[in-house]
Amino acid sequence: MSDLLKKWNQLSLVKRIIIGLIVGIVLAVTIPKVAQPIVILGSLFVGALKSVAPILVFFLVMAAISQHKSGQKTNMKSVLILYLLGTFLAGLVAVVASFMFPVTLKLVAGVDSIAPPEGVVEVLKKLFMNIVDNPVHALANANYIGILTWGLLLGLALKKAPETTKTMIVNASEALSQIVKWVINLAPLGIMGLVFNTIATNGIESLMDYFHLLLVLVGCMAFVALVINPIMAFVMMRQNPYPLVFKCLKDSGITAFFTRSSAANIPVNMNLCEELGLDKDTYSVSIPLGATINMAGAAITISVLTLAAVNTLGIHVDMGTALILSVLSAVSACGASGVAGGSLLLIPLACSLFGIPNDVAMQVVGVGFIIGVIQDSCETGLNSSTDALFTAVSEFAEWRKEGKKIVISKK
Structure with a gap:
């Protein structure tokens, strides 16, 4: 047994995750009732990541800022620009794809138990109110802003605190980082439970009615991940971006796909940034910030489903309105990003931009929940892997200017 362990x-984490993925699928297809108890493994894994992430971010940011020396460079400005530009371009890709491959919907019953925001002002108000949240409440509710x-x-x-105080904070952040590594090593078991639960609960048949819609959504997300993001990375790095793109998709995107939570994937991204040798002063801020504002997948979901409603109702849309x-x-x-229901509630x-009544719009939200098992997984995988990608790209661009060699680990 010890030799087997x-x-x-000795296997790489990705290989272990793939094994867990295969085992979860086989169990869900062959003996779903007998293997039902393994569902708890997925819940425990996601719960562990979510529980450690807020306190980890808090101590990492506090340690990084307290240790920061005047004049020391960080790349937050370029990271922020990449986040905002990437999210806008993703929305634009979704609009273009919706014109090229128009989707119509079979509208379902309305969703009455949730309330969407009434306007952009309400959305932004919530964002700013999160900034002044009580610190204990923010930690307890994973309010990363x-x-x-x-x-x-x-x-x-x-x-200006004594060095002993700063050392204590740094030690606490390092201890929490070690806990994160222990949790991440349990990812194969967690993902086995998550994929088992997904297949055993939802099946694949219920999604076939929405195959065209899913094809456009997933196609847009794949295009952003494999074309738009690499182009942005190349412009910054001036070298082949695909080794870095694939590493971020492999090490971050896979776990995000199955956890379906950007917040839960923050520790995974922190671990990846450390492995890439990035500056902790930057990634300790950029990764949790990205989990809040870097929402390319969400922009795609909002644009595609909104234009699907527009097409269903036969509303004409000019390019100006689409922009x-x-x-x-x-x-x-x-x-x-922190609103319950994520991108679907937006x-x-x-839809209000096109004068679509709220009751019809909420039926579109209902369609979103039906396909959510795939849509939300792909959306989170794109969002979270892009957080790590843009953080790395920003720093590697600085390395290029300084003449440093950029090496992407393949393990």
């Missing part, structure tokens, strides 16, 4: 631990704000403020206040939709979907996705907001 040793061989298992609030956590970042308090981490930054306390870090700045502790800049406004791209901007609206990008801004809304950035500001409302569809009525985008």
Whole structure:
């Protein structure tokens, strides 16, 4: 048994995740009732990631800012530009794809138990209110905008603190980082439970009615991940971006696909950034910030489903209005990532741009929930892997200017 465990631990994490994925699929197809207890493995894995992520971000940000020396470079400006530009371009890709491959819907019963935001002002108000949230409440509810704000403020206040105090904070952040590594090593078991639950609960048959819609959604997300993001990375790095793109998709995108939570994937992205040798002062801020505002997948979902409703109702859309939709979907996705229901709740907001009644828009939300098992997984995989990609690209661009060699680990 000890030899077997040793061989298992010698395998790369991705290979172990693939094995867990295959086992989960086989069990779901062959003995779903007998293997039902393994569902708890997925719940425990996601719960562990979600529980450690807020406190990890808080201490990492506080440690990074308190240790920051005046004049020391960070790449946050370029990371922020990449986040916002990437989200807008994703919305634009979705609009173009919706014109090229128009989708119509079979509208379903309305979703009455949820309430979408009434406008962009409400979305932005919630974003700003999250900034001034009580720190204990922010930690308890995984409000990363609030956590970042308090981490930054306390870090700045502790800049003149004794070195012993700063060392204690750094030690706490390192201890939490070690806990994250232990949790991530359990990913194969967690993903086995998650994929088993997905297949055993939903099946594949229920999604076939929406195959065309899923094809456009997933196609847009794949195009952004494999074409738009690499182009942006190449412009910054001036070298082949695909080794880095594929590493981020493999090490971050796979776990995000199955956890379906950008917040839960923050520790995974932190671990990836450390492996890439990136500056902790930058990624300790950029990764949790990206989980809040870098929402390319959400912009795609909002644009595609909104234009599907437009096509279903036979509403004419000119290119000017379509461009406004791209901007609206990008801004809304950035500001409302913490709203329950994610990107789907922003569809009525985008539909209002075309005068679509709220009851019809909520039926489109209902369609979104039906395909959510695939749509939300792909969306989260794109969002989260792009957080790590743009953080790395920004720093590697600086390395290129300084003449440093960029090496992407293949393990």
